Amino acid sequence: MAEAMPTRMRLPLIDGDKSLAQVTRDVCAPLDRRAGFPWWAAFLLSFSALGVGLVAIGYQMVTGVGVWGENNSVGWAFDITNFVFWIGIGHAGTLISAILFLLRQRWRTSVNRAAEAMTLFAVMCAGIFPIIHVGRPWVAYWLLPYPNFRGSLWINFRSPLAWDAFAISTYFVISATFWYVGLIPDLATIRDRLAPGLRQRIVSFFSLGWDGSGRTWHRYELVYLLLAGLGTPLVLSVHTIVSWDFATSVLPGWHATIFPPYFVAGAIFSGMAMVLTLMIISRAVLDLRDYITSRHIDVMCKLVIATSGMVGLAYITEFFTAAYSGNTYEQFAFLNRAFGPFAWAYWTMVSCNVLIPQVLWFRAVRRRVSAVLVVALLVNVGMWFERFVIIVTSLHRGFLPASWTGYAPTIVEVATLVGSFGLFFTAFLLFCRFIPVIAMAEVKGAMAADRHERSGVSA
Amino acid sequence: MSRSLVVGSFENGEDILSAARAARVAGLTIVDTYTPYAVHGLDTAMGLAPSRLSWVCLVAGLTGAILKLWFEWWTAVVDWPVNVGGKPDNSLPAFVPITFEVMVLFAGLATVGALFAVARLWPGRRRPALVPRTTDDRFALVIEQTSAEETTARVRALFEEHRAVAVTEHVDEGRTCGRGQTAMKALNVVLALALLAAIGANAALDRDPAVPARDYLPEMAYSLAAESYAADPAFGSGGVLQVPPDGTIARGASPLHYLATPADALRAGLELSAPPIDQQALRRGATLFQTFCAICHGDTGVGNGPVVARGFPPPVSLLAPHARDMKDGQIFHVLTYGQLNMPPYASQIDAVDRWRIVAYVRQLQGSQQP
Numbered sequence: 001m002a003e004a005m006p007t008r009m010r011l012p013l014i015d016g017d018k019s020l021a022q023v024t025r026d027v028c029a030p031l032d033r034r035a036g037f038p039w040w041a042a043f044l045l046s047f048s049a050l051g052v053g054l055v056a057i058g059y060q061m062v063t064g065v066g067v068w069g070e071n072n073s074v075g076w077a078f079d080i081t082n083f084v085f086w087i088g089i090g091h092a093g094t095l096i097s098a099i100l101f102l103l104r105q106r107w108r109t110s111v112n113r114a115a116e117a118m119t120l121f122a123v124m125c126a127g128i129f130p131i132i133h134v135g136r137p138w139v140a141y142w143l144l145p146y147p148n149f150r151g152s153l154w155i156n157f158r159s160p161l162a163w164d165a166f167a168i169s170t171y172f173v174i175s176a177t178f179w180y181v182g183l184i185p186d187l188a189t190i191r192d193r194l195a196p197g198l199r200q201r202i203v204s205f206f207s208l209g210w211d212g213s214g215r216t217w218h219r220y221e222l223v224y225l226l227l228a229g230l231g232t233p234l235v236l237s238v239h240t241i242v243s244w245d246f247a248t249s250v251l252p253g254w255h256a257t258i259f260p261p262y263f264v265a266g267a268i269f270s271g272m273a274m275v276l277t278l279m280i281i282s283r284a285v286l287d288l289r290d291y292i293t294s295r296h297i298d299v300m301c302k303l304v305i306a307t308s309g310m311v312g313l314a315y316i317t318e319f320f321t322a323a324y325s326g327n328t329y330e331q332f333a334f335l336n337r338a339f340g341p342f343a344w345a346y347w348t349m350v351s352c353n354v355l356i357p358q359v360l361w362f363r364a365v366r367r368r369v370s371a372v373l374v375v376a377l378l379v380n381v382g383m384w385f386e387r388f389v390i391i392v393t394s395l396h397r398g399f400l401p402a403s404w405t406g407y408a409p410t411i412v413e414v415a416t417l418v419g420s421f422g423l424f425f426t427a428f429l430l431f432c433r434f435i436p437v438i439a440m441a442e443v444k445g446a447m448a449a450d451r452h453e454r455s456g457v458s459a
Numbered sequence: 460m461s462r463s464l465v466v467g468s469f470e471n472g473e474d475i476l477s478a479a480r481a482a483r484v485a486g487l488t489i490v491d492t493y494t495p496y497a498v499h500g501l502d503t504a505m506g507l508a509p510s511r512l513s514w515v516c517l518v519a520g521l522t523g524a525i526l527k528l529w530f531e532w533w534t535a536v537v538d539w540p541v542n543v544g545g546k547p548d549n550s551l552p553a554f555v556p557i558t559f560e561v562m563v564l565f566a567g568l569a570t571v572g573a574l575f576a577v578a579r580l581w582p583g584r585r586r587p588a589l590v591p592r593t594t595d596d597r598f599a600l601v602i603e604q605t606s607a608e609e610t611t612a613r614v615r616a617l618f619e620e621h622r623a624v625a626v627t628e629h630v631d632e633g634r635t636c637g638r639g640q641t642a643m644k645a646l647n648v649v650l651a652l653a654l655l656a657a658i659g660a661n662a663a664l665d666r667d668p669a670v671p672a673r674d675y676l677p678e679m680a681y682s683l684a685a686e687s688y689a690a691d692p693a694f695g696s697g698g699v700l701q702v703p704p705d706g707t708i709a710r711g712a713s714p715l716h717y718l719a720t721p722a723d724a725l726r727a728g729l730e731l732s733a734p735p736i737d738q739q740a741l742r743r744g745a746t747l748f749q750t751f752c753a754i755c756h757g758d759t760g761v762g763n764g765p766v767v768a769r770g771f772p773p774p775v776s777l778l779a780p781h782a783r784d785m786k787d788g789q790i791f792h793v794l795t796y797g798q799l800n801m802p803p804y805a806s807q808i809d810a811v812d813r814w815r816i817v818a819y820v821r822q823l824q825g826s827q828q829p
Contacts, residue, residue, distance in 0.1 A: 020471075020495060020596035062676065138675060145534065154534035156543055158553035163560075170560040174567045181571055184580070189495070189594040208575065209584025212593050214492030216578040218502040219510045223574045226516045227567055234563045241556055402704050445496035448472045 013106060013443075013450045015290040020444055024189060027438045030286045031190065035433060038285055046425035053419005056412050057132065065135055069410045073403045074395045078413040079129040080245075081387040082420060085270070086126035087168065087242055088263075088383065090175070091235055092271020093119025097178060098231030101224075106450060107299055109442040110291050113186075114282065115275045116179040117435070121427040122274075123172045125420040130164075132416070160244040167241040174234055178227050181220075184210050185441040239267045246390065252333035253394030256321065262314035269307035269353070270383035276300050276376040280369055282432060291438050294367060301366045304379065305357055311386075312354035329399060337393045341406060345389050352382025463604045464490060465611060467618035468590050468597050468625040472498040475598040478621035479504040482602060485617060487610075490601040493593035515573040516566045523565025528558045583642050589629055597624075604628075713810070719796035719803065724789050731788030734811075736818040744819030747812055751804060760823045772800060783824050790817045 018026070035043075060067050070077050093115040100108040131140045143165040145155050155162050187203055188210035194200035210216070243263035246254040256262075276297065283292040322334040337346050356378050359365045366372060397404045431437070469475040476498055482489055489505050492498075531554040535541075540548040575581065590599040600623075602614050611628070618626050674680065685691065691699045708714060717723040736744070749758070757763040760777035767773045775781065785793075794813045797803035804813065 021592075024595045064676075136676070136680070145530070151539055154539060156541070157531045157535060157557060158543055158546055158550045160556075163556040166557045166560040170564045173564060177567055177571050181574075185496070185594070192588070192592070192594045204585065205583045208580035208582060209586045210580060210594070211586045211588055212493045212495060213578075214494065214498075214501055214505055215507065216580070217494065217497040218505075218507050219512055219574055219578055221497050221502075222510045222512050223570055226513060226570050230516075230520075230563050230567050234560075237556070237559060237563075244556075402707060441496045445499070448496070449499060452473070 013446055014110065015293050018290070018447070023440055023444055023447070024193070026288070026290070027436045027440050027443075028190060028193065030432065031434065031436065039429065039433065043426065043429045046422050046429060049418050049422025050426050051419075051422070052415050053417075053422050056415035056419055057128070060132060060412050060416070061137060065132065067410060067412045069408050069413060071405055071407070073398065073405045074392055074407040076391050076395065077388075077407050078409045078417065079133045081384065081391055082417050083126050083129040083133075084242055084263075084387040084391075085384050086122045086129075086420065086424075088239065088267035088270045088387075089274045090119040090122035090126070090171070090271065091239060091264070091267035092275045093117070093122075094171075094175060094178075094231050094235035095268050095271065096275065097182070098228040098235065101228040102232060106446040107296055109439055109446045110293075110296055111275060111279055111300075111438075112442070113179075113182065113435075113439040114278060114431075114437045115271075116175065116182070117431045117437075118271075118274060118278060118428065119175050120172070120179060121424050121431075122271075123168065123175065124427070125424050127168065127172075128416070128420055128423075160241065160248050163241045164245055167238045171234060171238045174227070174231060178231055181224065181227065182439055182442070183435065184208055185212065185220075186436050186439060188212065189440055190436065236264055239263045251394050251398060252322075252327070252329045253337065253390065256318065258314055258317050258321070262311070262317075265307050265310035265314065266353075266383060266386060269304065269311050270380060272300055272304045272307060273376040273379035273383070276304065276372060277380065278428065280373045280376070282437060286432060286437060288438065291443065294369070297369060297372055298363075298366050301360045301372060301375075304376070305360045308354060308357035308379070315350065315354065332397075333394060336397050337389060340393065340397065342389065342393045342396070345385050346393070349382050349385040349389050352378045353386060356382075462631050464589070464629045464631055465602045465604050465614045465618075466589050466627050466629060467600045467602075467614075467621075467623040468627075469600065469622065470597070470624055472496075472501075472598060474622045475600050476501055476504055478600050478618060478623065481617055481621065482600070482614075485613070487614060487617075488603040488605070490603050492601065493588065493590065493597075493599040495594055495596060495598070498598070512570055512573055512577070516570040519569030520562045520566030524558050524562035527561035528554060531557065581643070583646070590625070590627070715795065717792060717796065721798075724792040724796070724798070727792035728786030728789030731791055733787040733791075733814050733817055736815060740815045741818055741822065743812065744815035744817075744822075747808065747816050748819050748823075751808065752816065755801070760820065774801065777820055778824055782820075787817050787821070790820060 016022075068078065070079075093112075096108050096115040097112045097119075101112075131137045134140050134143070143155065143162070145157075184207060187207035191200060191204045191207045194203060240260040240263065243259035247256060247259040249255060279292050279300070280297065283289050319334050322330040325331070337343075356375060360372070360375060365375075392407050396407055467478060469478065472494065475492060475494065479489060479492065479501060483504065483506055492501060492505060494501065532549060532551075535550065535554075536548045546553070588594075589601060590597055593599050600618070604610050604614070615626050685699045687698075687700050689699050691697060691701075715727075717727055752760075753764055754766055755762075755764040755771065755774050756777055757767075762774045762776045764771075782790075791813055793801065794808070794816060795803060795805045795810075808816070
């Protein structure tokens with residue numbers, strides 16, 4: 001049975017031949033220590049960025065969204081770019097937690113907790129933008145169908161924007177549930193090693209009295225599998241629906257059937273890059289190099305290169321479709337992308353997303369963590385520009401040459417983007433301080449299976 | 460009811476697995492196991508029946524999907540049908556995405572909720588561990604001790620054979636009310652009081668229906684309308700009504716590229732040809748001719764209109780050979796750009812109507828002799 005497993009990693013899952021108690025100790029170490037200088041420095045920086053964002057959001061709420069650089073032609077720009085960017089980031093978390101779980105990729109256990117947390121924070125960041133974009137954020141709940149005194153006037157269920165509201169909120173709720181369910185056994189572990197006190201009481205509250213009973217594990221494993229099975233189509237649906245926001249319009253550059261797979265691949269691509277960025281930094285800062293080994297980085301790099309290829313293929317397909325369609329508007333939209341006033345954004349996107357990741361074909365590059373970090377950061381930049389290119393270049397020169405315009409973000413929009421990064425990193429840093437970044441119970445289980453399998457093979 | 464338990468602690472998953480298998484073979488009652496991670500195969504070794512939670516998932520998912528689909532149909536078809544872009548009220552394919560999302564939401568939450576219910580997990584619950592460190596690195600196998608004294612010895616022997624590191628005996632007093640439960644009861648009381656207080660406060664507050672609800676940031680709801688010809692605050696340059704960009708063409712117009720010269724009139728005669736004209740259009744041409752042209756050219760086109768009677772230099776007869784020999788396009792050019800004493804009509808009569816007048820002029824020429 002064991003030797004039939006096709007996806008077995010040839011090398012041990014984690015380094016250093018740890019005992020179970022050692023795993024607990026290593027993973028909980030950052031929680032036990034007082035926060036050091038790097039953590040405080042990073043926290044203050046992200047928290048100030050968050051503050052900048054809050055001021056900007058307060059200002060634009062009171063003044064109105066007219067303080068943005070948007071105009072009559074370019075009605076979606078920075079806000080929706082940031083929205084799609086953050087939602088995309090989130091997808092890697094669910095890929096790792098759900099899809100790789102179904103595919104029995106054991107290496108995921110070292111990164112899934114952090115990746116899922118990243119998903120949650122990214123979806124929070126994403127949520128900011130459409131909520132401001134609706135103009136009157138304090139009535140954003142009108143997006144939901146609830147009985148009201150206007151009729152009841154119901155929302156239009158045929159609208160992709162309504163689909164979006166449902167998809168994103170379901171995604172957030174299910175991801176949070178998935179994350180929390182995975183966290184319960186680890187919370188119990190922390191509860192049992194903390195000295196009595198406030199922290200112990202809080203952790204104990206959330207650990208739901210978990211005691212590792214075999215009967216509970218038996219049900220828990222099934223529920224985890226079911227959640228993974230639900231999460232997989234869910235994550236694919238979310239970015240598919242986001243892409244429909246564009247694809248169901250008639251605008252050249254948006255109205256394309258390739259959008260759903262193109263967006264999903266791009267989302268996973270950007271998310272993997274963000275996971276790599278976070279993992280590379282936190283394995284160094286939290287001293288978890290034995291758990292997030294260079295082999296983990298290696299497989300993640302391979303996922304990056306695979307998704308980079310898909311994204312590249314989508315870019316080419318778009319051009320092919322435009323050329324083959326014989327539709328002048330479609331052809332113009334793509335020529336304008338590549339050679340128009342926003343050509344610089346287009347070529348930044350192509351180089352960061354398709355050209356630069358090709359260096360990851362070389363094992364020497366994948367082994368150099370610093371090089372991987374640089375590539376991952378550039379991919380993040382590239383994927384941000386991808387959304388910018390799709391949105392702004394399609395809108396700024398539409399069917400009516402009389403309404404052609406340009407677009408440049410205002411300081412308020414930039415400050416909001418900075419604020420979303422602030423929120424993301426503040427949340428992530430707090431997560432690293434108070435919650436084990438590695439799923440201990442899962443790593444222990446995977447280690448046991450791994451050991452069993454390796455001895456089975458050699459025997 | 461109290462039962463006495465024998466608990467064996469093990470250091471790794473393989474040991475507890477083999478111990479549990481052996482205990483089953485020996486016919487002992489396994490109460491439970493406590494492990495830091497899900498030991499693969501332990502559930503079968505314990506003889507646990509497959510969990511029925513997947514049914515919860517299926518039923519909840521189907522319920523969510525059906526309810527949502529029904530709700531979308533009911534709002535769009537029954538309660539308030541709204542015509543959106545001419546789509547049918549029952550736009551079933553467009554209802555699919557949200558139905559899917561709600562199905563996943565119901566299935567996921569219900570499954571987790573059912574897990575918490577059957578596994579009796581709730582916030583703040585406390586369960587004292589029989590053996591310490593089972594959430595860290597110890598594995599405990601709990602066996603119920605039946606009446607006979609020798610079972611204990613048998614169990615001990617079995618545990619030790621499978622490398623147990625410790626064997627202890629416990630007495631289970633049945634259910635006791637632990638501190639966690641007391642805390643939960645207290646919490647419930649607090650929540651119930653808070654709810655009562657909220658209901659009471661709501662009832663006590665008197666609401667005056669004459670006082671309008673407060674508007675936050677009203678500019679967003681009641682937008683400021685600017686006057687069409689006022690100076691424009693947003694665009695900086697020009698007025699609220701913007702000047703159309705150069706080369707703007709009105710709806711339905713098709714530009715002509717001619718000059719008001721006789722040479723271009725001849726060219727128009729060669730290049731332009733009349734569109735097909737039916738009886739109705741011809742009647743319209745007659746009306747327009749009476750309105751715009753007869754004043755100079757006269758009702759029949761001979762050039763004796765009322766202004767001529769008052770001294771306006773008489774125009775050439777439209778029934779003369781010169782006018783008869785003109786091409787349709789050339790007449791169209793004359794109407795559009797004028798000719799010497801005749802003013803241009805492009806700004807007053809649109810292109811379609813001008814062609815109708817041309818057709819009427821042709822009819823006049825055909826019906827009368829010079």
